[in-house]
Amino acid sequence: TQLLEQSPQFLSIQEGENLTVYCNSSSVFSSLQWYRQEPGEGPVLLVTVVTGGEVKKLKRLTFQFGDARKDSSLHITAAQPGDTGLYLCAARLIQGAQKLVFGQGTRLTINP
């Protein structure tokens, strides 16, 4: 079983639509990160959330950390073809620990 469950695993939508990707767990995390990975490349860090209830915005992307620090969501407004990629959430169980636990990822395709 996965410590971090991401949903949906696959999502294909039209340009201009909105979408939300979820990352859930039964464990409490000290921090959670979202990455985006393109084919043949390593994951690129998008954001880190630390405080329960925290909301961060990165242009059209909105990230939220659940109040209990067990879940997170990524919302994209007016999706663009350039948003296509594999979105990964990763969490750190213990403060200061380097080991990241990753979700299986959401493969997002934005069709022009």
Place this chain on the structure above:
Amino acid sequence: KAGVTQTPRYLIKTRGQQVTLSCSPISGHRSVSWYQQTPGQGLQFLFEYFSETQRNKGNFPGRFSGRQFSNSRSEMNVSTLELGDSALYLCASSLQGRGAGIFSTGEQYFGPGTRLTVT
């Protein structure tokens, strides 16, 4: 500032052989972590090095090993390769080290990976 570099980018080996992958972290970063990425298992943590010491280890067999040099560069080695070792091997570097403090979030920055194919 240059990013994390990994060499080689692509590698083809046969079963039973061994392989060494290299990672150069971002300048000033002292922590290096290694991950294996496969379509079936996703990203799995292999190990983490800091100041030439392995600080954390994932659930991989002893065929997987690594080391870190005094300049923070790291290598990982896989001996007696199996078909199931075919994967993208990712290295990530982090500024965080011992005593970084409880509020440090220790963001990790990934390299482009080494695509290993075992035939």
